[in-house]
Amino acid sequence: xxxxxxxxxxxxxxxxxxxxxxxxxxxxxxxxxxxxxxxxxxxxxxxxxxxxxxxxxxxxxxxxxxxxxxxxxxxxxxxxxxxxxxxxxxxxxxxxxxxxxxxxxxxxxxxxxxxxxxxxxxxx
Numbered sequence: 456x457x458x459x460x461x462x463x464x465x466x467x468x469x470x471x472x473x474x475x476x477x478x479x480x481x482x483x484x485x486x487x488x489x490x491x492x493x494x495x496x497x498x499x500x501x502x503x504x505x506x507x508x509x510x511x512x513x514x515x516x517x518x519x520x521x522x523x524x525x526x527x528x529x530x531x532x533x534x535x536x537x538x539x540x541x542x543x544x545x546x547x548x549x550x551x552x553x554x555x556x557x558x559x560x561x562x563x564x565x566x567x568x569x570x571x572x573x574x575x576x577x578x579x
Contacts (some may be wrong), residue, residue, distance in 0.1 A: 459576070460527075461572050461573050461576075462474075462505045463504070463506045463508075463572070464505065464506040464507075464550075464572065465477070465506065465508065465550060465568075465569035465571060466508055466572055467484070467570075467572050467576060469486060472488070472491065473486045473487065473488055473489075474486065474487055474501060474510075475572070475576075476508070476552075476569055476572070477550070477569070477575035477576060478516075478543060478545075478549065478552070479562060479570060480543055480545075480552075480554055480561065480562035480565055481516070481541065481543050481560060482579075484490075484575075484576065485514060485516050487499045487514060487575060489501035489510065491553050499511060499512070499514070500512075501524045506551075507549045508547060508550060509547060509548045510546075510547045513544060513555070514543075514545050514546075515542075515543070516542075516543040516544075517540070517541060518540075518541045519538045519539065519540060519541055520538075520539040520540070520541045520559070522536060527547040539577060540559060541559055541560075542557055542558055543558050544557050544558055545558070547569070550569050551567065551568050551569065552565055552567060552568075552569055553565065553566040554566070554567075
């Protein structure tokens with residue numbers, strides 16, 4: 456992962472220009488490309504406010520959830536653990552993240568403020 460510098464209260468920026476924010480639902484960072492219409496791949500609009508960002512359209516992150524300590528022990532003992540899908544779908548508006556109902560984490564359906572980037576990133 457490239458170096459990420461703090462650019463505001465709740466955002467970081469990668470060397471490639473990507474914008475990073477910390478997701479309390481996933482307990483980890485998400486990154487998006489913003490305002491780069493000439494680069495391939497998805498691109499989000501960004502209001503330019505690193506203290507109260509708005510991104511459009513919604514942000515959808517999919518993958519597999521991290522294994523729990525118990526699942527890790529099972530795997531280390533040679534057992535099998537079924538992967539658990541991860542869906543984190545949200546709108547980020549004025550520095551708040553609205554988690555949509557299709558999220559697979561505990562914040563589905565809730566709206567919370569984006570946390571401080573420095574504190575969240577340093578504890579991750």
